[in-house]
Amino acid sequence: MPLKKMLSVLMLQIIIISQLALAVPVDAGASKQDSLTRxxxxxxxxxxxxxxxxxxxxxxxxxxxxxxxxxxxxxxxxxxxxxxxxxxxxxxxxxxxxxxxxxxxxxxxxxxxxxxxxxxxxxxxxxxxxxxxxxxxxxxxxxxxxxxxxxxxxKPLSVPNFNFTPSLKGKVIAVDPGHGGTDSGAIGPNGVQEKAVTLAVAMEVKALLEKAGAKVYMTRVNDRDVYAPNDSATEELSARAEVGNRNNADIFLSIHANSFQNSQVGGIGSYFYKNTIYGKLLAQNLQDGMVKASGLSDRGIYPANFYVLKNTAMPAVLVELAFLSNPSEEKLLNTPQFQQKLAQGIVNGVNNFFVQAAKLGGIN
Amino acid sequence: MFPRYVICAVLVVMLGLAAGCGAPPPKSDGNDTAAPNVDVNVKQNQQELPAPAPKNSPKAQEMMQVTTYHATEDAMYLVPETQSVPKTEHPLQTALENLVAGPQSSQLVSVVPAGTKVLGVKVKNHIAYADFSDDLIKSNHGGSTAEMMLVAAIVDTLTEFPEVEKVQIMVNGKKIDTITGHLDTSQPLARSENLIKR
Known part of the structure; x- marks a missing residue:
């Protein structure tokens, strides 16, 4: 038999067999319907x-x-x-x-x-x-x-043995202005860049926290990539989380500004990694502090699988100050007075967090 | 040799099989737990599904249901949208193309950056590798809300298919660590049911 003919026959057989194989389970499924539900x-x-x-x-x-x-x-x-x-x-x-x-x-x-x-x-x-x-x-x-x-x-939230005292004095706090350097982050319709807004607010937060007696470690204090220009996201984000981990920070704050396709959307949101009760508590306090200080609408707090939250060993929250994609919020985010308000709201939130966390105890 | 008409007939049967066993209907509740452990690509899997062979009428256009996810106008939730589209041999890619094309409803907002193209989808070991053009990152306006909605919409659209448990997002054929610098997308991600509006 010529090879071509053999192949054709083989192919036909495969097709017939595969069709038979398809038909069998359908019939079997149809015939076992009538016994008691179990x-x-x-x-x-x-x-x-x-x-x-x-x-x-x-x-x-x-x-x-x-x-x-x-x-x-x-x-x-x-x-x-x-x-x-x-x-x-x-x-x-x-x-x-x-x-x-x-x-x-x-x-x-x-x-x-x-x-x-x-x-x-x-x-x-x-x-x-x-x-x-x-x-x-x-x-x-x-x-x-x-x-x-x-x-x-x-999965229930765990309650690790943190022992917080109820004030900012002596606390070690890592502050992470989002994006920077080659990564501008979100850009508003009038050109305001997220990396500039997050740095301005973070520097205010640093000043207020230090005034209250806390030790602050910044992931960056100017317009730069934390790891290296044009680095990979994993290198960049792990370098940021590392600032908190290396310095045994009590909490980690990542400051961002939001953006969405619909320019009408606005408001403040806070994100935590759902592992311990403290991350959620910190998110709620920061959220309340920012909403109260700014008067912007409250989008609530949400669990999120964000790199810097997942890879930090302490309670960590990523705050979204407002929406740069919303022209009126973009304008607000670009003014020093509003940046100051948000920073004060964040610091009030951090202070309230320590007051509440101290009540939760540990083994004091 | 076989007469030419026999070979033609064989080809018609093959095509019929491939076309007739297209995408399963959507299951808005998603995959429940691990599917049976089979290593398949999309085409094989279609043929393993026990659907009846079609009546091969060239006039009646075979249709399939595709479910995609889009954001509510306030960017708080994703909402599934199910459409009937002409049946294709690559339903996962068709679903992603429908996602990229945006919602039918004017009440919903597309979460995919403008100009993004679907370069392909492959399934291996229950992981869908979804490959997009770099517009996914370059035309992205940033923001963690937009990133969460985008990632969830891609993952949820593909995990509508029973053979897909997790989704690896790729750009120009390469895995990406993140889209806009918040979510970790370096690993395959499981369905996100918590952002879907109920």
């Missing part, structure tokens, strides 16, 4: 939100038909999340499953009665209603996914 599998994974950096445990219980779910939290004798699944019997799934240990310890599944199941999830720490979600997902034939019960549990 749990068919339990999976779990720890997930990290790609943008906010929030960690959560997701449990997925596959069921062979639609069910109803309800949840309840119990704190005694030990913290538990209880999920009842109505309309399904316990199938051939494991009764006990060990979970990640940090977010949830383990899961046990039992029958409540003939058509209801109960999942008991043991937790290392008590959580509140907003920190866990329980919902169902419908069957999706196109992607071959059955009915599912999904349980999401947020």
């Amino acid at each position: 749990l068919s599998s339990v999976r779990h994974a720890v997930r990290t939100d790609g943008v906010t950096g929030e960690k959560s445990l997701r449990l997925v219980v596959e069921v062979t038909g639609p069910v109803q779910v309800s949840k309840s939290l119990s704190s005694s004798p030990t913290p538990q999340l209880i999920v009842d699944i109505k309309g399904a019997e316990l199938g051939n799934v494991a009764n006990n499953i060990v979970l990640d240990g940090k977010i949830a310890s383990d899961l046990s599944i039992s029958s409540l009665d003939k058509s209801d199941c109960r999942l008991v999830i043991n937790l290392p720490e008590a959580i509140d209603d907003t920190e866990c979600k329980v919902y169902t997902l419908p069957e999706d034939t196109a992607t071959n996914r059955p009915f599912r019960v999904v349980i999401d549990i947020d």
Whole structure:
């Protein structure tokens, strides 16, 4: 047989076989529909939100038909999340499953009665209603996914043993004016550059903090790249985080100005990395301080997977002073009086943070 | 040798298979946990999906659903927008092209810098490598809100596909550390559900 002909025959066979192979699972799926609804599998994974950096445990219980779910939290004798699944019997799934240990310890599944199941999830720490979600997902034939019960549990914020005293005196504070040198950051419609605004406000913050008795380490004090001109973002951002880490700073403040496609958007926002209670507390205090001092609108505080927040060992916050893309806020950001107001708001926020953090204790 | 018409028929069947098993419908709740561990590229994966072979009528245009994410006007949330578009053999790239083209709704704002082009998307080990022209960085006006919305929109648009768990953002074929200097994009990123408006 000539080679060409052999290849053609082979190709035809492959195509026929692949079509047969495609047809089989479809038929199999269609024929096993009519038994009682039951749990068919339990999976779990720890997930990290790609943008906010929030960690959560997701449990997925596959069921062979639609069910109803309800949840309840119990704190005694030990913290538990209880999920009842109505309309399904316990199938051939494991009764006990060990979970990640940090977010949830383990899961046990039992029958409540003939058509209801109960999942008991043991937790290392008590959580509140907003920190866990329980919902169902419908069957999706196109992607071959059955009915599912999904349980999401947020990773609780840790409480490290920081011992803060309630004042700025003697505190070590790292201040990071965003961007600089070859990186101008955002540029407003009238040409105001983020790197100039962040430096001006940061220098005011430095002066006010030093006046109150704090020791301040700046990532830059003029218009320059912190690592080297035209460096990679990782080199540049790690050099900034390093200023906080190397000097054992009590807190790290990164000062930025915001921008968005829609020039109407305005206001102040603060970002923290969701690991300890202190990052969030610092963000809230800075946010309150800036909003009060400036009178601009309050966009709130958010967890974010920002490099300088993730790679600093102390409570760290990135503040967005206002929007350079908004012409009226651009104008304000460029005036020394407004820069002074924002700096004062930041310093008030830092002071309030230490007052509140000191109350949280540690082992004093 | 096979007569020419046999080979033609074979080719028609092959094309039909490829076109008929296009993108799955969107799943706005995203991937739940790890998908079965298979190493696939986009084309193979389409063929593994158990969809019926199409009726090969040249008149009826086959359609597929594509879900993209765009920002609310106040830049607080992302909102999914699902469109029916002509079926293509590269649904992930089509989805990104729809994202870049911007929202249909006048209530939503595009998060992708003007002029950005999609250079390609490949999936390996459940990671989608999404390659854009350097307009993604050069035409970007900066700001951490814009960066968060942009990264989340790319990742969420691609993780609508069941074969994609994480997304590595690339520019001109290279991984990038960041887009505008806040978020760390050096590693593949998982779906961001927390910015999506519910």
